[in-house]
Amino acid sequence: MKFINDLNLRKQAENLGVKIWQTPGFLFIILGLVAAIIMAATYFISKNYDSPQVLVISESIVATVILAVGSSIINLFEQVARINKMKSEFVSVASHQLRTPISAIKWSAELLLEKYNKGLSKKQISDVKNIFDLVCKMNRLVSDLLDVTRIDQNRMIFRKKKFDFKKIVKETINESSILAEKRNIEVNASFKKEMSLGFGDPDKIKLVVENLLSNAIKYTPSGGKVDIRLFEKDHFFVFEIKDTGVGIPEEQLKRVFEKFFRSDNAARYQTKGTGLGLYIAKNIIEQSGGKIWFNSIEDIGSVFSFSLPCHNGKMAEIMKA
Ligand code: ADP
Numbered sequence: 507m508k509f510i511n512d513l514n515l516r517k518q519a520e521n522l523g524v525k526i527w528q529t530p531g532f533l534f535i536i537l538g539l540v541a542a543i544i545m546a547a548t549y550f551i552s553k554n555y556d557s558p559q560v561l562v563i564s565e566s567i568v569a570t571v572i573l574a575v576g577s578s579i580i581n582l583f584e585q586v587a588r589i590n591k592m593k594s595e596f597v598s599v600a601s602h603q604l605r606t607p608i609s610a611i612k613w614s615a616e617l618l619l620e621k622y623n624k625g626l627s628k629k630q631i632s633d634v635k636n637i638f639d640l641v642c643k644m645n646r647l648v649s650d651l652l653d654v655t656r657i658d659q660n661r662m663i664f665r666k667k668k669f670d671f672k673k674i675v676k677e678t679i680n681e682s683s684i685l686a687e688k689r690n691i692e693v694n695a696s697f698k699k700e701m702s703l704g705f706g707d708p709d710k711i712k713l714v715v716e717n718l719l720s721n722a723i724k725y726t727p728s729g730g731k732v733d734i735r736l737f738e739k740d741h742f743f744v745f746e747i748k749d750t751g752v753g754i755p756e757e758q759l760k761r762v763f764e765k766f767f768r769s770d771n772a773a774r775y776q777t778k779g780t781g782l783g784l785y786i787a788k789n790i791i792e793q794s795g796g797k798i799w800f801n802s803i804e805d806i807g808s809v810f811s812f813s814l815p816c817h818n819g820k821m822a823e824i825m826k827a
Pocket of ligand 1: 751764767768773781783785808
């Protein structure tokens, strides 16, 4: 099926934003044609000419054609890599530039709500709260974009140390309680009393837990349930979050950790979202020595899980070195 799709050159050109003759499918066909012509020509020449000069000349022509096609493919890859780098740099510069004004608006809205709210009417307070909420969302988006460019350029810095994983999970659940209440979602969590310490960058792990929990709440209809489990297995922590939400359509399951992926049903159900959270989460977990995985059935629910080395585990020792 993918092979047939690859041969739909016009669709491929539209998807990649290039001319038809620049698509990988077109180059694939040209390479195939060149190989067939070369085979036919070699057969014809070896059958009809005994002379070594003719063979040398024909072999030189074949080598030149292969070099020409190869060089145009390399040029194309170089162009794609250059454009990709320029795009990452643009996103990085734009996000950095947006950070200062966003922080200033956030700070002013906070000040208005906390210090100068006495002079404001109810309507004005509600408007400032609205500005504050929107600016927090912009802040989140800008941070996500910066994280994505750091991941793409291999520049994400991890400050690894031992940390209390249970505390992070509890904190995140408390911080999300307002959202859960607003959406009428019951959040339950179970932990063992005594748990080892984790090893990794606590701020980044918290980001992952926040993302998985906010997704579970966001994509679960009112009245639904979210269950969180944290347990230890073979010197690893396993964090598991199960919801009774909208799930992910079967044909889209393999794209879940792709950058900017949003499933059709979720985009219809929840218009807000960027499709960056799980891409960032996967990178953070894998760079911390863990694994992330999920199961999901449309209209039934999803279970997202990740593992992370315990502080005293073998993996943590390797990551520390
Ligand atoms: P966002 O939530 O901002 O769209 P994410 O990267 O966090 O981005 O998630 C990517 C997509 O994966 C979501 O848009 C949604 O389609 C799907 N998804 C993630 N978590 C869940 C979940 N718990 N239930 C259903 N779909 C989910």
